[in-house]
Amino acid sequence: MQQGVMLLDADLRVVIFNDQMGKLLQAPKGAIEFGVSATRMAAQIPILGQSQQADNNQESWLTHLLTRSTLLRQEISVSGRIVSLTSTPVDDGGWLIGCDDISALASIKKDLADQNRRFDAALANMPHGLCMFDAEKKLLLCNAAYCRLYELPESLTRPGTPLWQILDYRQTAGNAPAQREAYFDVVVEAALKGSAASENVVLMDGRVIKITHNPMDNGGYVATHEDVTESVRAEEQIKHMAGHDPLTGLPNRTLLRDKLEKELSFRSGGKRSALLCLDLDHFKEANDTLGHAVGDLLLKAVTDRLKNCLAEGDSIARLGGDEFVIFHGDARTNETASALAQRLVDAIGEMFDIEGQPVHIGVSIGIAIAPDDGDTADSVLRNADTALYKAKSNGRSTYCFFEPAMDAGIQQRRKLEIDLRQAIAGNQFEIYYQPQVNAGTEEIVGFEALLRWHHPERGLVSPAEFIPLAEETGLIVPLGEWVLRRACKDAANWPGDVRVAVNLSPLQFRSPSLTHIVISALADSGLSAFRLELEITESVLLTDSETALATLHHIRGLGVRIAMDDFGTGYSSLSYLRLFPFDKIKIDQSFIRELGESKDCAAIVKAVVDLGSSLGITTTAEGVETTNQLDRVREHGCTEIQGYFFGKPLPLSHVEKLLLERSPPSPADHRDEPVRP
Numbered sequence: 184m185q186q187g188v189m190l191l192d193a194d195l196r197v198v199i200f201n202d203q204m205g206k207l208l209q210a211p212k213g214a215i216e217f218g219v220s221a222t223r224m225a226a227q228i229p230i231l232g233q234s235q236q237a238d239n240n241q242e243s244w245l246t247h248l249l250t251r252s253t254l255l256r257q258e259i260s261v262s263g264r265i266v267s268l269t270s271t272p273v274d275d276g277g278w279l280i281g282c283d284d285i286s287a288l289a290s291i292k293k294d295l296a297d298q299n300r301r302f303d304a305a306l307a308n309m310p311h312g313l314c315m316f317d318a319e320k321k322l323l324l325c326n327a328a329y330c331r332l333y334e335l336p337e338s339l340t341r342p343g344t345p346l347w348q349i350l351d352y353r354q355t356a357g358n359a360p361a362q363r364e365a366y367f368d369v370v371v372e373a374a375l376k377g378s379a380a381s382e383n384v385v386l387m388d389g390r391v392i393k394i395t396h397n398p399m400d401n402g403g404y405v406a407t408h409e410d411v412t413e414s415v416r417a418e419e420q421i422k423h424m425a426g427h428d429p430l431t432g433l434p435n436r437t438l439l440r441d442k443l444e445k446e447l448s449f450r451s452g453g454k455r456s457a458l459l460c461l462d463l464d465h466f467k468e469a470n471d472t473l474g475h476a477v478g479d480l481l482l483k484a485v486t487d488r489l490k491n492c493l494a495e496g497d498s499i500a501r502l503g504g505d506e507f508v509i510f511h512g513d514a515r516t517n518e519t520a521s522a523l524a525q526r527l528v529d530a531i532g533e534m535f536d537i538e539g540q541p542v543h544i545g546v547s548i549g550i551a552i553a554p555d556d557g558d559t560a561d562s563v564l565r566n567a568d569t570a571l572y573k574a575k576s577n578g579r580s581t582y583c584f585f586e587p588a589m590d591a592g593i594q595q596r597r598k599l600e601i602d603l604r605q606a607i608a609g610n611q612f613e614i615y616y617q618p619q620v621n622a623g624t625e626e627i628v629g630f631e632a633l634l635r636w637h638h639p640e641r642g643l644v645s646p647a648e649f650i651p652l653a654e655e656t657g658l659i660v661p662l663g664e665w666v667l668r669r670a671c672k673d674a675a676n677w678p679g680d681v682r683v684a685v686n687l688s689p690l691q692f693r694s695p696s697l698t699h700i701v702i703s704a705l706a707d708s709g710l711s712a713f714r715l716e717l718e719i720t721e722s723v724l725l726t727d728s729e730t731a732l733a734t735l736h737h738i739r740g741l742g743v744r745i746a747m748d749d750f751g752t753g754y755s756s757l758s759y760l761r762l763f764p765f766d767k768i769k770i771d772q773s774f775i776r777e778l779g780e781s782k783d784c785a786a787i788v789k790a791v792v793d794l795g796s797s798l799g800i801t802t803t804a805e806g807v808e809t810t811n812q813l814d815r816v817r818e819h820g821c822t823e824i825q826g827y828f829f830g831k832p833l834p835l836s837h838v839e840k841l842l843l844e845r846s847p848p849s850p851a852d853h854r855d856e857p858v859r860p
């Protein structure tokens with residue numbers, strides 16, 4: 184748009200003007216004419232006579248012209264438009280007046296001012312520190328968070344403050360000059376290079392600041408400073424948690440594998456190291472009996488003892504449950520590893536005192552040597568685990584080095600263990616019943632429940648193979664309970680007072696709920712207590728006999744009969760007869776087998792039967808297969824007989840048939856021929 188122009192002479196009369204002047208000021212016709220005085224003009228164009236905000240002044244255009252001879256710039260509002268009026272004194276005492284419509288410019292200026300206000304507010308309120316330096320490394324601006332972060336005095340936050348002054352201040356404010364803060368190295372380095380940089384730096388007071396530095400086009404730079412102390416700590420915590428066991432604070436499997444991989448790949452000069460896999464013996468029982476809180480304390484106490492056994496260069500991890508692993512960094516000879524293993528066995532074998540409760544456990548250890556037994560973390564771990572398996576089957580609380588020959592047998596056993604776990608869930612078990620007859624009348628007085636496993640691939644698996652494994656793994660506890668409940672239910676349908684005998688494993692006696700399980704099996708099935716007989720071996724009384732005896736008394740008090748199985752095979756069968764009033768003694772089949780050949784066996788059977796009769800205890804001869812054996816056990820006075828001669832263990836359906844006939848079984852013609860299972 185065209186500019187309005189007007190020239191006034193020294194008497195302030197119009198000398199030159201253009202039409203645009205009148206239009207912009209909305210002057211009435213004739214108000215701006217050649218020769219018209221400024222006073223008259225101001226009278227006809229009111230805005231010229233009114234006071235206006237101008238430069239830092241508040242006076243009217245006319246007053247200024249009449250009283251001063253300096254440049255005057257005014258922005259005047261004319262019917263909603265903004266008009267800029269510039270009055271410039273000229274040499275002869277006159278004035279050159281220019282006039283522009285600056286409405287559009289004024290709106291831009293206003294937007295700009297608004298935007299600046301918003302920008303200031305954002306800067307002041309942003310949580311991160313921000314600073315901007317020019318190419319000479321002089322401060323252009325910084326926000327409040329930046330000042331707070333570095334505790335800068337106000338004097339150092341003014342525009343123009345050189346960077347070095349801030350650096351000097353931070354170096355000397357409470358910090359020894361020699362301890363130059365890393366922050367400044369990052370900033371200065373990036374500033375000198377003119378490059379972008381983002382880095383976490385640790386201040387002298389421990390705070391971690393993330394500095395992001397970006398160069399600007401004019402050679403300066405802008406940087407944000409964020410206090411990331413909390414998030415860095417949280418990240419470190421999460422990282423720690425991902426690699427450690429929360430209960431004991433020890434490294435976990437993940438961290439162990441990483442460490443092992445590193446150790447094994449950096450091994451130099453034929454260095455040998457040993458990996459020891461540890462598994463606590465009887466931990467599960469302690470945990471089940473004493474509760475998980477005590478179990479946790481026990482694991483912590485175990486961790487302390489294990490740590491105390493370590494030498495420099497050894498490290499320990501917990502894989503979970505009661506499994507630990509120790510890396511023995513320098514096993515030049517097997518002796519150092521076996522000495523360490525022995526120390527560990529001894530330390531864990533000593534009684535623990537957990538909140539006043541004495542707890543006795545042990546540890547079994549498998550050892551593999553790297554590189555002899557493997558040179559990757561997985562192979563060494565696997566082989567140490569195989570050796571551990573062997574140590575456990577050798578009787579626990581011992582250690583064992585890996586040998587390649589172990590692998591096949593143990594893999595097979597491990598497969599069986601996996602199958603056994605699945606078998607419980609998959610209903611692959613069945614109970615067979617073997618008759619027990621009265622030695623005189625040959626009437627069936629009861630049946631012994633004997634477990635059978637129908638393996639989906641291997642067919643029928645003998646209990647001699649899977650019961651020891653179930654005992655080792657603790658699976659005998661749920662399995663034994665299943666047998667007890669099933670046998671009670673089956674027997675409840677048998678006629679008269681035919682009894683059922685169920686084998687109980689020592690492990691079942693460690694469970695505090697055994698008595699309750701017996702009561703509930705009887706209640707659920709409706710079987711009378713006197714028709715249930717529980718068979719135990721002397722091993723039940725070998726460990727913690729007081730608790731076992733108390734449980735036995737409790738169960739016998741219900742009316743359940745208690746039989747001592749495999750009598751004569753242990754060392755203390757006789758002494759246990761004094762400890763508990765057994766209802767029955769089952770003479771082990773090894774004595775019956777040799778009755779004809781060995782005088783000793785005959786003497787033992789006779790002695791046991793006599794003892795039984797004087798104590799009023801039934802004696803059962805086990806494993807009677809021939810007429811000859813039958814005659815002899817009868818001669819000696821055995822009261823009951825069990826063996827293939829009268830029947831092998833049979834499925835339930837056959838038992839029911841046999842009982843229906845209810846007649847004493849007629850011995851076969853070839854009675855003297857042993858009947859093979």
Ligand SMILES: Nc1nc2c(ncn2[C@@H]2O[C@@H]3COP(=O)(O)O[C@H]4[C@@H](O)[C@H](n5cnc6c(=O)[nH]c(N)nc65)O[C@@H]4COP(=O)(O)O[C@H]3[C@H]2O)c(=O)[nH]1
Pocket residue numbers: 617632633634645646647650659663666686687688748749772805806807808825826827828832860
């Ligand atoms: N050669 C020969 N053997 C005879 C004769 N009469 C009986 N037997 C066998 O002798 C074993 C007697 O059972 P056990 O001594 O309690 O010995 C049992 C018992 O200790 C254990 N077992 C079986 N079922 C269970 C169970 O449910 N729980 C527990 N804890 N153990 C069980 O497995 C062992 C072996 O059981 P089975 O193989 O069924 O073997 C049974 C039976 O089949 C005979 O005349 N000649």
